[in-house]
Amino acid sequence: MRREGSKAFYIHTFGCQMNQADSAIITSLLQREGYHPAENENDAGIILLNTCAVRENAVDRIEHYLQHLQGMKKRDKGLIVGVAGCVPQFQREEMFTMSPAIDFLAGPDTYRTLPLVIEQARAGIRLASLEFNAAETYEGIDPVREGLISAVVPVMRGCNNMCAFCVVPFTRGRERSHPFKSVIVEVQKLVASGYREITLIGQNVNSYSDPEDGHNFADLLDAVSSEAPMARIRFTTSHPKDISEALVRTIAERRNICNHIHLPVQSGSSRMLDLMNRGHTIEEYREKIALIRSVIPGVALSTDIIAGFCGEQEEDHQATLELLSAVRFDSAFMFFYSERPGTLAARTLEDDIPEAVKKRRLQEIIDLQNSISDKHYQDTVGTVVEVLAESESRRSSEQLMGRTDTNRVVVFEREHYQAGDRLNVLISSATSATLIGRPEHGVVQH
Ligand code: SF4
Structure with missing residues (x-):
């Protein structure tokens, strides 16, 4: 049984890397105030759900988890439950009606208020801390x-x-960018702590603009790459309209910047891109792809696709299939459209494609992309790739799992290697999502 007033907290993070990064910030903010992380939810006096509103099933999962927490609260009256992140920011106070288990709500810009909000929850006051703060970047917080x-x-x-x-x-x-200098200081700390891979993230990372000096994302990537010469540098997610020649050249010139760009396209049809308000045509997208491939040989490209968006005709769907065949992405995140309340589409467009049609189109997209990914991966069999070992493989303690700089997953014989090693691996076989091999030549770098 938890003690009333326990300062142990447990964060359950849903969704993207940005939410994971926010959970690291929340942990830091709470630790400053004398709270400490619990090993698991059973040991926690405060359970915080850091939520994602992007996909419908993510919201369903949160509702389901809240039911489970309600059961826990019945057994332990001292337990405090909070919901943070995008779902409460969007649903606001209405969120309290989703579950009686919820004691407080906090939006992505209000995490500094959490200690106060938790105190109020303990006093029986159900607070919703949901103000936007366009200046908040959590500068000065060590995640x-x-x-x-x-x-x-x-x-x-x-x-x-x-x-x-x-x-x-x-x-x-x-949108708001972190000061250039504070990003560099954070990278210096990560280098001193021995991190082997640094991923710069933002919803629209390549529109970065330093609020003080106006440095752009190419400048930032270049500086981060110099500060961390022994680490791999990645970034996500990029918007096609903000891919500049300077950025592409920086990636090509810097050996430690990974040869992988995730560049969401969503549809192969300019008509759909217009309805989606993406701000570019498919021809412009293809021009960016051509620029990237001409400057960075061997670059791996991945993308996001939405099947069955409002008004999508069969020819628009065919255009998406044609784009996939032409660009031959390494991989793709593929979904069928589901309306998110409050979005521009929900307010102005009719979700008019029958679900069966959406699913059929999605399946055609998945089948095509899987065959393309499979070919890419099969072409790697017999070659040697450089891998950063990340962890033990899920299947066997005799194997490690890592990634190539093109972000392909590799599972290989462990031998004497450990997570954090960079080594060459000879690829002996492949599925459409994993390369399999054994170490070759020894460790590249420690
Ligand atoms: S999908 Fe569009 S609106 Fe949403 S985060 Fe990306 S660029 Fe912004």
Whole structure:
């Protein structure tokens, strides 16, 4: 049984890397005030759900988890439950009606208020701390990260685009970039702690603009790459309209910047891109792909696709299949459209594609992309790739799992290697999502 007033907290994080980074910030903020992380939810006096509103099933999972917490609260009256992140920011006080288990709500810009909000919850006051703060970047907070190999570093928050299907502008507010100098200081700390991979993240990371000196994302990536020459540098997620030649050249010139760009396209049809309010045509997207491939040989590209968005005709769907065949992405996140309340699409467009049609189109997209990914991976069999070992493989303690700089997952014989090693691996076989092999030549670097 928990003690009334326990300062042990447990965060359950849903959704994207940005939410994981926010959980690391929340942990730091709570520790400053004398709270401490619990090993698991059973040992915690405070359970916090850091939530994501992007996908419908993510919200369903949160509802389901709240039912479970309600059962826990019946057995332990001292337990405090809070919901943070994008779902309460969007649903606001109405969220309290989702479950009586909820004691407080906090939005992405109000995490500094959490200690106060928890105190109020203990006093029986159900607070919703949901103000937007366009200046909040959590500068000066040292995130408490899990693991010692890969670190994500948020460099900007929010988004000024208004893609019709997307809830992010309404949950995370206006775009704001972290000061260039503070990103560099954080990277220096990560280097001193021995991190082997640093991923710069933002909803629209390549629209980064230093609020003090106006440095752009290419400048930032270049500086981070110099500060951390022994680490791999990644970044996500990029918007096609903000891919500049300077950025592409920086990736090509810097050996430790990974040869992988995730560049969401969503549809292969300019008509759909217009309805989606993406801010570019498919021809412009293809021009960016051509630029990237001409400057960075061997680059791996991945993307996001939405099947069955409002008004999508069969020819629009065919255009998406044609794009996949032409670009031959390494991999893709593929979904069928589901309306998110409050978005531009929900307010102005009719969700008019029958679910059966959406699912059929999605399946055609998945089948095509899987065959393309499979070919990419099969082409790697017999070659040697450089891998950063991340962890033990899920299947066997005799194997490690890591990634190539093109972000392909590799499972290989462990031998004497350990997580954090960079080594060459000879690929002996492949599925459409995993390369399998054994070490070759010895460790590249420690
Ligand atoms: S760029 Fe579009 S899809 Fe990405 S976060 Fe902004 S509004 Fe959403």
